[in-house]
Amino acid sequence: MKYAILGDIHGNLEALEAVLARARELGCDHFACIGDIVGYNANPHECLEIFRGLDPVGVVKGNHDEYISNGEETIGFNPMAARAVEWTREQLLDEELEWLAELPYTKICTAPGFGRFQLVHATLDHPEGWGYILDRFTAETNFEYQHFAICFVGHTHIPVAFEKNNGIKGGPFSGTLQLERNRKYLVNVGSVGQPRDGNPQAAFVEFSPEEMKVTLHRVDYDMEATCRKILSADLPPRLAERLAVGR
Numbered sequence: 001m002k003y004a005i006l007g008d009i010h011g012n013l014e015a016l017e018a019v020l021a022r023a024r025e026l027g028c029d030h031f032a033c034i035g036d037i038v039g040y041n042a043n044p045h046e047c048l049e050i051f052r053g054l055d056p057v058g059v060v061k062g063n064h065d066e067y068i069s070n071g072e073e074t075i076g077f078n079p080m081a082a083r084a085v086e087w088t089r090e091q092l093l094d095e096e097l098e099w100l101a102e103l104p105y106t107k108i109c110t111a112p113g114f115g116r117f118q119l120v121h122a123t124l125d126h127p128e129g130w131g132y133i134l135d136r137f138t139a140e141t142n143f144e145y146q147h148f149a150i151c152f153v154g155h156t157h158i159p160v161a162f163e164k165n166n167g168i169k170g171g172p173f174s175g176t177l178q179l180e181r182n183r184k185y186l187v188n189v190g191s192v193g194q195p196r197d198g199n200p201q202a203a204f205v206e207f208s209p210e211e212m213k214v215t216l217h218r219v220d221y222d223m224e225a226t227c228r229k230i231l232s233a234d235l236p237p238r239l240a241e242r243l244a245v246g247r
């Protein structure tokens with residue numbers, strides 16, 4: 001069995017379809033998401049429908065999932081984020097908003113032969129506080145709350161991986177991470193729908209518990225179609241511009 005762990009899909013249908021096609025080619029047969037299925041891009045409803053249809057083993061709530069589903073005013077948001085939240089609310093069915101509102105902040109999953117692993121959008125120490133894991137120091141705080149061998153996170157849209165053995169090492173993540181027993185790992189799976197590490201390709205993680213491997217994949221997708229939809233939906237043009245530069 002292999003997992004595809006997706007994060008920060010953010011309503012980008014073309015990126016989600018390209019990622020799922022690659023995941024299936026790789027033989028991924030289980031799916032999980034570390035949150036923010038919706039927000040920013042123009043196909044939140046379609047992305048929800050497709051991802052829920054995969055019968056995922058775990059999905060946790062992201063900050064955009066929360067903002068969009070809680071119905072509260074967007075006071076204090078920057079104008080671009082506020083517009084995206086309000087627009088996305090209008091696109092979703094009541095049932096979809098309720099589903100998002102009921103997502104848990106963290107989820108523990110079990111991989112047969114490997115053991116348990118955990119999903120959280122932001123940080124384990126305060127999942128609903130939406131803090132960022134950017135470096136060794138913020139990773140260290142998270143490890144203090146991490147009881148299982150591996151934890152997958154998102155939120156920054158920047159793939160990173162940290163290993164805790166005697167000390168903590170790690171940083172930007174690409175390629176394959178070989179897991180060792182009796183160590184702990186913290187992996188940011190990157191963003192499917194709005195990468196911010198300077199690489200505009202969609203990102204996701206393949207997790208093979210049998211091989212003890214975690215691999216970051218990057219996938220081209222039809223970004224022009226995504227951008228056209230953003231502009232014709234009257235979402236802020238900056239949301240299209242940033243996709244092309246991966247920021």
Ligand SMILES: [Fe+2]
Nearest residue numbers: 008036062155
């Ligand atoms: Fe996000």
